[in-house]
Amino acid sequence: EVTNMNRDLLRKYKEEMHLRKKLHNELVELKGNIRVLCCICPIKLEDGDGPDACSVVSVDPQDDSILHMSYQGKATMFKMDKVFPPQASQEEVFQEVQPLVTSCIDGFNVCIFAYGQTSSGKTYTMQGPPENPGINQRALHLLFSEVVRKVPDWDYIIKVSMVEIYNEALRRDLLGKDLHKKLEIKLSPDRSGRLYVPGLTEFTVTNVMDINRVLHFGHTNRTTECTNLSEHSARSHALLIISIHGVNSSTGIETCGKLNLVDLAGSEHVGRSGAEGSSLQETQCINKSLSVLGDVIYALRYKPGHIPFRNSKLTYLLQDSLKGDSKTLMMVQASPMEKDVNETVCSLTFAQRVRSVELGP
Ligand SMILES: Nc1ncnc2c1ncn2[C@@H]1O[C@H](COP(=O)(O)OP(=O)(O)OP(=O)(O)O)[C@@H](O)[C@H]1O
Ligand SMILES: [Mg+2]
CATH class of the missing domain: 1.20.5 (Single alpha-helices involved in coiled-coils or other helix-helix interfaces)
Incomplete structure (x- = not known):
């Protein structure tokens, strides 16, 4: 009974x-809160004690918005909007971000960030392996199919750019013919107050084949650099910028939306990554731009008067999509490994701070 x-x-x-x-x-x-989701990545055989390695983080069995963690012998709890266990599929993760993705068809500017230390699965979540793609490809496919569904009432143009920010410079036009051309962020001449990057290649996608081709081309151009933590650790922020311009064929009403999908560089601290020389400079630039991102998000709520967008290239480039009625989602990647526990706590604390921010209605 x-x-x-x-x-x-x-x-x-x-x-x-x-x-x-x-x-x-x-x-x-x-x-207008910032939504924060957390993905726990699976334990990797090569850095665990084999298949029996014990995870220090877990999802609450009754409430999938709570993450439990054992830290310095104590049980700690973090509250997110949703926590995905290691076995969650790319499809399940995408379902959660889908409404945000489609809102840029209606003219919203949207930012989705993957945040976390090196090897925590940021690139897996955003890009994903070819046989099991992540948010980037799924988002483009979804946008494309939504847009096709709205024909002939609406006529849309989808354009894609890919760019890297490395050592506080817009470094590579990943879809361009000349990877090394110098790129600067400029104020748009049309007095709209918008920012743009002159010369950044924009590729217009007109069919599904285009999407796959463009993503493949951009992804192969991403750089990696060795550190002790991961053999192929990406030391730059990679941005996939999708802009959608729509015109209603009967009313002439226009909409302009932008979706920024950002695979951030690893958030680990200098001591941990064992970096020296140029790698040390990389790590310092990464730490700086991530802390500016935190400051900007904090200022959006508490000091709306002066928001330090200009303090890093990343926030400067994304400012249109961070302020006003734009939407932001933070995907925090958490490692389940005991050895990563300090970095994991830093990531989750950052995430919780972000979650309390309201961007305005
Ligand atoms: N959910 C997952 N399921 C299966 N494999 C995963 C998952 N998350 C991460 N991995 C694997 O873990 C490894 C590291 O992940 P990934 O390269 O995405 O990390 P990262 O956060 O992008 O690291 P970096 O900051 O160095 O770029 C990869 O081999 C990836 O395939
Ligand atoms: Mg990566």
């Missing part, structure tokens, strides 16, 4: 939880 009653209570609890989450999401939408 007690077991039955427990089961019944659990069912009711889950129903309530479900409803609460739905209302919470609506509230978040209304207040």
Whole structure:
């Protein structure tokens, strides 16, 4: 009898939880909060004690917005909008970000960041392996199919650019013929107050084949540099910028939206990555731009008067998509390994700070 009653209570609890989450999401939408999701990456055989290696982080079995962690012998808890366990599929993760992706068809500017230390799965989540693509490819495919569905009432043009920010400079036009041309961020001459990058290659996607081709081309151009932590650790921020311009064929109404998908460079601290010389400079630039990102997000809520967008190239380039009625989502990557516990706590603390920010209705 007690077991039955427990089961019944659990069912009711889950129903309530479900409803609460739905209302919470609506509230978040209304207040313009930054949504924060967390992906726990799987334990890798090469750096664990084999298949029995123990994970220091776990998702609460009753509430998938709570992450439990054992840190310095104590149980700690972090609250996110949703936490994905290591076995979550790319499809499940994408389902959570889908509404944000489609809102840029309606003219919103959207930023999705993957944040976390090296090897925590940022590139896996954003780019993904070819046989199991991540958010980048899924987002483009979704946008493309939504746009096709709206024909002939709406006429859309989707343009894609890919650029890297390395050592505080816009370094490489990943879709351009000349990878090494100098790129600068400039104020748009049309007095709209928007920023743009003259000379940055924009590729217009007109079919699904184009999407695959363009992503493949850009991804092969990304750089990697060795550190102790990971053999192929990406030391630059990689941005996939998708702009969508739509015209309604009967009313002539126009919409302009932008989706920025950002695979951030690893967030680990200088001591940890064992970097020296040029790698040390890289790590310092990365740490600086990530802390500016945190400052900007914080200032958006608490000091709307002066937001330090200009303090890093990343925030300067993205300022249109971070302020006003734009939408931001932070995908925090957490490592389940004991040895990474300090970095994981830093990432999760950063995430929790971001989560409290409201960008405005
Ligand atoms: N959810 C996952 N499922 C399967 N494999 C994963 C997952 N997350 C990460 N990996 C694997 O872990 C390794 C490291 O991941 P990834 O390269 O995405 O890390 P990263 O955060 O981009 O690191 P860096 O900062 O060095 O670029 C890769 O081999 C990737 O395939
Ligand atoms: Mg990476």
